[in-house]
Amino acid sequence: MSRSASGYHHGDLRRALVAAGVTLLDEQPPGRISLREVAREAGVSHAAPYHHFGDRGDLLKAVGDECMRDFLDRQESAVAAENDPAARLVALGEAYVAYAADRPHAFALIFDPELCPPGDASPERAPLIARNEELLAECVVAWLEGRGEALTDAASLAAALWGTVHGLAGLVSEGHLARDQVMPALQALVGDRGR
Amino acid sequence: MSRSASGYHHGDLRRALVAAGVTLLDEQPPGRISLREVAREAGVSHAAPYHHFGDRGDLLKAVGDECMRDFLDRQESAVAAENDPAARLVALGEAYVAYAADRPHAFALIFDPELCPPGDASPERAPLIARNEELLAECVVAWLEGRGEALTDAASLAAALWGTVHGLAGLVSEGHLARDQVMPALQALVGDRGR
DNA sequence: CTCTCCTTCTTGACAGCGTAAAGATCACTG
DNA sequence: CAGTGATCTTTACGCTGTCAAGAAGGAGAG
Numbered sequence: 001m002s003r004s005a006s007g008y009h010h011g012d013l014r015r016a017l018v019a020a021g022v023t024l025l026d027e028q029p030p031g032r033i034s035l036r037e038v039a040r041e042a043g044v045s046h047a048a049p050y051h052h053f054g055d056r057g058d059l060l061k062a063v064g065d066e067c068m069r070d071f072l073d074r075q076e077s078a079v080a081a082e083n084d085p086a087a088r089l090v091a092l093g094e095a096y097v098a099y100a101a102d103r104p105h106a107f108a109l110i111f112d113p114e115l116c117p118p119g120d121a122s123p124e125r126a127p128l129i130a131r132n133e134e135l136l137a138e139c140v141v142a143w144l145e146g147r148g149e150a151l152t153d154a155a156s157l158a159a160a161l162w163g164t165v166h167g168l169a170g171l172v173s174e175g176h177l178a179r180d181q182v183m184p185a186l187q188a189l190v191g192d193r194g195r
Numbered sequence: 196m197s198r199s200a201s202g203y204h205h206g207d208l209r210r211a212l213v214a215a216g217v218t219l220l221d222e223q224p225p226g227r228i229s230l231r232e233v234a235r236e237a238g239v240s241h242a243a244p245y246h247h248f249g250d251r252g253d254l255l256k257a258v259g260d261e262c263m264r265d266f267l268d269r270q271e272s273a274v275a276a277e278n279d280p281a282a283r284l285v286a287l288g289e290a291y292v293a294y295a296a297d298r299p300h301a302f303a304l305i306f307d308p309e310l311c312p313p314g315d316a317s318p319e320r321a322p323l324i325a326r327n328e329e330l331l332a333e334c335v336v337a338w339l340e341g342r343g344e345a346l347t348d349a350a351s352l353a354a355a356l357w358g359t360v361h362g363l364a365g366l367v368s369e370g371h372l373a374r375d376q377v378m379p380a381l382q383a384l385v386g387d388r389g390r
Numbered sequence: 391c392t393c394t395c396c397t398t399c400t401t402g403a404c405a406g407c408g409t410a411a412a413g414a415t416c417a418c419t420g
Numbered sequence: 421c422a423g424t425g426a427t428c429t430t431t432a433c434g435c436t437g438t439c440a441a442g443a444a445g446g447a448g449a450g
Contacts, residue, residue, distance in 0.1 A: 009445060013376075029309055031226045034436060045400050047438080052398095056437065106393055111369060112223055113299075118370035153383045159376050160359060160384035167362025168355070174205050174306060179290035187386075188348045189355035204416055204427055229407060240429050242409080247427095251408065 012050040014062075014180075016042045021063035022106075030060060030109040030159040060115050065124045072132050079139060085146040089139045091185065095109065095164045097182050100169035102181050107173050119127055209247040209257075211237045216258035217301075225255060225304040255310050260319045262301040266294050267327050274334060280341040284334045285381065286359045292377050295364035302368050306361075331357055359384060 010016065013168040020041035024033050036046040063188045078095035082088045100107040109115065116122070121129055140158040144151055168185060171177035205211065214238035221229050230251045231241040248254040273290035277283045295302040304310065311317070316324055335353040339346055363380060366372035 013398080025321075026443095031309070035438090036436065047401080048399055050438075087360070111365070111371070113369040114226070153379065156376070156379040156383035159372060160363070160380035163363035163366060163377075163380060164355060164359040165362065166366055167360065167364075169362075170306070170357035170365055171358060171361055174308040176306070177354060177358075181351070182358075184348065184351040185355035185358060188351035189359070208427080230409090231407065241407090242430080243428055245409075 010042075010044060010048075013042065013044060013048060016044075017049055017059060018062050018066055021059060022066055022121070024101070024111065025063065025067070025105045027105075029105045030112060033060065035059060040188065057115055060109065060112075061122060063114070063156050064109045064115055065122065065128070067103070068125060068128045069195060071106070072128050072135075074099055075132065075135060079135065085139070085142040086190075089190070090141045092136065092139050093161075093168075093186055094183070095171045096165045097172055097179070100173035101179050103171035104140075107169065117129075133162075161190075200304055205237075205239060205243075208237065208239060208243060210240075212244055212247060213257050213261055216254060217284070220262070220300045220304065221298070222300075224300045224311070225307060226257075226334060228255065230254060233323045236251065238272060252310055255304065255307075256317060257319075259307070259310055260317065262298070263305050263323045266301070266305055267323050267330075269294055270330060274330065278300065280337040281332070284338045284356075285383070287331065287334050287377070288356075288363075288381055290326065291360045292364045292367055292374070295368035296374050299368035322364075328357075356385075 017038055017132065020038045024038060024041060033139065035049055038059065039046045039049055042048075049059055053062065074090055075095045078091040079088050082091045116125060137155070137158050140161060141151060141154050144154055144157070164186070168182050172179050172182060205206060212233055215233045216228065219236060230244055232242045233254065236245055237243075244254055248257065251368060270287055270290045273286040274283045277286045311320060332350070332353050335356060336349050339349055339352070359381070363372065363377050367374050367377060
């Protein structure tokens with residue numbers, strides 16, 4: 001196996017197709033990415049992908065998995081770079097929004113309900129989603145503990161903050177909100193809490 | 196003019212096409228709605244829409260305008276039904292999320308950046324967007340005034356709350372969050388503020 | 391080394407799509 | 421009643437997703 005591009009047999013076409021999809025996603029929204037274009041980008045015939053993916057949706061799902069990994073990695077890195085619980089929480093939000101702003105099409109793909117039916121995510125995707133929710137919950141709990149607040153409704157607060165960050169990310173990635181309005185907004189909401 | 200369905204000339208095809216689009220949106224996401232299917236639904240040939248809309252995107256934009264009107268109406272009604280500023284703010288959020296949960300495809304269409312490029316919205320759409328942001332700002336300001344809080348960063352707080360509500364709506368409409376988690380989340384974030 | 395099998399990739403085909411051009415039909419005006 | 425312009429239909433083109441059939445080549449058995 002490996003990367004032998006020896007004419008007929010590609011060697012690692014599946015990975016190449018996903019990579020091509022990720023590349024195309026830089027310039028096109030998920031809905032406009034065609035299977036044939038991905039195949040062309042990978043230098044392969046238009047029906048080749050069907051030996052690695054059931055249909056177009058499956059290919060985009062795999063591309064989405066790849067993006068989700070990247071998305072989660074960035075959040076983990078951002079959180080790990082801070083020590084103060086409040087700073088960690090803010091860093092997570094910042095990374096979340098930054099990804100949506102930098103890669104709007106990838107962000108849209110990750111949360112596309114047509115391609116990742118929530119509830120029964122792919123075996124590839126499910127652990128990533130679980131880890132991401134866990135990461136957020138950890139940050140929220142640590143933050144509340146640091147402030148000596150009750151943890152009674154930590155889950156609800158986590159949901160609310162997920163909503164806030166997700167909403168700001170969506171609004172920014174779709175251009176409804178300027179990116180530089182995000183931090184002030186988060187400060188207004190979270191920074192003053194308990195004052 | 197009017198509703199004479201006398202064979203060749205429809206009479207009010209434009210409106211009929213938009214209505215057909217709204218209907219189809221109940222069962223299909225925007226990306227899967229084809230121009231030809233809308234034409235079929237309206238009982239007209241597949242090329243007829245081109246005499247009323249530049250292309251598929253323009254038709255969907257008009258459908259989105261219609262949905263946006265409905266979306267805004269529901270928020271206005273919900274807010275008007277309450278007196279207490281805090282209750283009005285919560286009612287607005289509830290209506291926002293309820294629309295997204297009840298009509299997820301319409302919600303997605305309204306905020307589809309491909310079809311409503313933010314910045315230069317259609318003359319139809321722009322005033323609706325402006326009014327919606329105004330409505331939210333009014334509710335936030337009234338709420339802050341009622342609590343005797345400073346209005347310094349009311350705009351930032353409004354942006355944050357827009358993000359929260361928009362994010363929760365998106366997560367619910369896409370199935371990532373159960374609808375009954377929304378109210379507790381909002382309570383946890385807003386209800387305790389200033390305590 | 392050769393034969394065979396199985397996987398991978400290609401080719402060719404089909405229906406459905408968005409869109410443009412050309413033709414048919416109707417309402418309205420003079 | 422003739423003519424004109426708007427509205428709708430027909431036809432056609434290239435692109436798409438998908439399937440079926442065939443070609444290419446690696447892997448194991450003899």
